[in-house]
Amino acid sequence: MEIVNSNCASLSNYEVLEHLQKVKDCRPKHKGQLATITYETLRYLENTPCKDQTEESIKECIKELAPFKLHKTELLIMINSPPVTPLEIQFIVEESEERLTEDQVQEILSIISKHFPHVQKTPQNEDEQSE
Incomplete structure (x- = not known):
């Protein structure tokens, strides 16, 4: 296995929530698994402390x-x-x-x-x- 990018960083739940909200608002409605994953992740994160951060x-x-x-x-x-x-x-x-x-x-x-x-x-x- 080869390390492709050694400068990757971890994201906080707040950053993931912000990104997914932008994806949801900017792009046309997705179909299939991507839409489901985005929806379920947003639903989960909106019930965590990051929603108020x-x-x-x-x-x-x-x-x-x-x-x-x-x-x-x-x-x-x-x-x-x-x-x-x-x-x-x-x-x-x-x-x-x-x-x-x-x-x-x-x-x-x-x-x-x-x-x-x-x-x-x-x-x-x-x-x-x-x-």
Whole structure:
């Protein structure tokens, strides 16, 4: 197997949603599998936190998270599925116990909630945090 393009990057759910909406709006109606895939993907993404995100909120969030030296993949996961509890951060950040203090985890959560206020704690999440 040969690497054709070593400069490819991962896309956030927000970027995929924006692109698919442009494709849907600009092109004539597709028929067949492409239309189905576009429709189903749009339907899925419109039920995720990315539907309320903006390019500016994502950029600002990434800037504020820079001091924590998170990997690109960790940042992408935090953008796609913003954490609301310390436990979620432990799942996202590799070796989080060694890399982050409890204060840093709380600061990350406050940055996430500042830039993505639409992501709210559910009663279930609050119960998990109090345990």
